[in-house]
Amino acid sequence: MAAAPGTSTLRHGVSLWCPQSPALRRVNLLPCSHLSTSSFRRSFSVAASASSSFANENREFVIVGGGNAAGYAARTFVEHGMADGRLCIVSKEAVAPYERPALTKGYLFPPEKKPARLPGFHTCVGSGGERQTPEWYKEHGIEVIYADPVTDLDIQSHSLRTSSGKNLKYGSLIIATGCTSVRFPAGIGGSLLGVHYIRDVADADSLVSSLERAQKVAVIGGGYIGMEVAAACAGWKLDTTVIFPENHIMPRLFTSSIAEKYEDLYKENSVKFLKGAFIDKLEAGSDGRVAAVRLKNGSVVEADTVIVGIGAKAAVSPFEAVGMNDSVGGIQVDGQFRTRVPGIFAIGDVAAFPLKMYDRVARVEHVDHARRSAKHCVEALLSIHTNPYDYLPYFYSRVFEYEGSSRKVWWQFFGDNVGDVIEVGNFDPKLAAFWVDSGDRLKGVFLESGTPEEFGLLPKLARLQPIVDKAKLRSASSVESALELAGSSIQAEASA
Structure with a gap:
């Protein structure tokens, strides 16, 4: 990717793991000092730009994409009273945004095992929010254009064209197109x-x-x-x-x-x-x-x-012109999810963003990032905050959860899987793993079949990265005692 004026060129490095694809890469952060807030703030008058030549009635904010990120962005606009008559969503899918993780989990259960079906997992039920059915979008004055993917972007005229030939106008544009599957020829x-x-x-x-x-x-x-x-x-x-x-x-x-x-x-x-x-x-x-x-x-x-x-790859077409990061295969954004083009943002799987706590650029294919990036981007766009995105990598899986299963599986991982690995437990049902660097700092932690309290400890450990006693961790008699030891390291460091 060509560096913007006044910035350093990204240098390639080794890859960090990411589910199904090498989407997280270790590269130096792209300095964003040249991306001033003022350069991205501009007014947009619906009345002034209204024209019968455009198919969308709601033009101030346009989201392209129909997945988790789009749904959570819509919710954030609603929460701040900025959706009604202002927000339009353009999706290639024929249904309202939904929680995609269900597709490879509950949706595939056989009929007698109570499979998940829409509208049961529309966003935002995955995080305890309202079920955003098609009726929800109508009730909140959000225009949704279904089954009509965007095929062209005109940056100069602030407009989009869809596969059916619709011309759409935008004031601020959020790209939330997610990923496409890597296919065999x-x-x-x-x-x-x-x-x-x-x-x-x-x-x-x-x-x-x-x-x-x-x-x-x-x-x-x-x-x-x-x-x-x-x-x-x-x-x-x-x-x-x-x-x-x-x-x-x-x-x-x-x-x-x-x-x-x-x-x-x-x-x-x-x-x-x-x-x-x-x-x-x-x-x-x-x-x-x-x-x-x-x-x-x-x-x-x-x-x-x-x-x-x-694997999967970021669905960047037709948005390459807003600025790509070739190292991670996504659209380059800063800590507010702004692209190099004023008024255009990218969130979720498609965004190559500064992973602040690890000082590198990353693209994360995960529902948690989709949710959090959507909220952060919209609140930044609306000037609710100016703080940069500070994401802690998090991954999980839940399988064998259907009726009649002899053993359900639910693991979570937080942080960075670098350094020495210390494993505790025999998968009976618990299993834990701790990644500790050469300075004895805890960098990442994995847990299978934990309690809510134990799972709640993981992000604290991964973010605070306390110094731990490797020998004591290795000799821990149980997962519970290992987690207690790691947790006490936080307290010891705080009181030191």
Whole structure:
């Protein structure tokens, strides 16, 4: 990415883990001193720019995207009384914004296990807010344009064009387009019937239809998507094989010993693993539907349904002109989510933002960041605050939560997975891991099956990064005692 005038050029570094994709990269922060607040504040009069040539009635604020970030941004506008008659959302989806994590969890449960369905998980139920159904948007005077993705941006005229040919006007624009799945090329079978990718409700509906008649399922990828989908397939009691090139599942976070414990649980649920395996092509049967996965070593895995979870990429088209960060593959923003173009912001998965506490630029594909970045951006846009975004990386997964499951899984991770790893517990059901740097500072912490109080301690530990006694952590007799020891380190440091 070309540096803006008066700034330093970003330098590449090694990658930090991110679920399913190498989206978090270690690079120096892009200085944002040249992005003054005054350069981004400008008035916008709806009346002055009103024109019959534009299809949207609400033009002061326009959000492009229909996922978590868009829904939470809308809620923030409503909370500050700035939505009614002012806000328009343009989405490629035919439904109102919703909590996407449900798509690879509860949505894929078999019918007898009470699967999640809309409107049950519209935003913002994931954080305890109102259910933002289509009626909610109408009640709050928010214009929503469904199933009509934006295809063109005209920065000079402050306008957008959609696939149906609509011309839309904006005063301030928030890009919340999220990610798209990395797909196999059609030439190796990536578009065959029975091959699925999951990013939206339509994708999940299509997969459920396949699972209803499936017998043998191949899940390609051992990251977030792969593990959550495989757990759901176990609920259907399907012959399921997970195929991935690494030595163990979730390699960007799990150590080999942590992964082994989860893999054993999956095996107990009849899920098989093919590790160190590389895909050659997906083969079709006589009916044109996928029938097998052929590996580079020549072996074949029979499958009438294939789910591909090999990563995601930021959905930046048609917004490249506002300024890209090629290192992390997103739209470059500052600590207020402002792009280099006045009046245009980017939030959620698509934003390459300064990860303040680790002094690098990152792009985070996670619902927690989508929620928090949306709120922070809107409040900055409305001049509610001027403080920069200070995000603490957080990831979690919940699987095997359907009725009849012998063991539910719920883990959380906060912080940075760098340094020595100290593991405590035997997954019975608890398991904890602490990442400690060379200066004995706690950098990241992982916990499986904790209590609400224990999970509540994790972000405090990861943000405060207390000095801990490695020897005592290693000798801790239980997860509870290890967490107590880590927690006491915070108090000791505060009183020192």
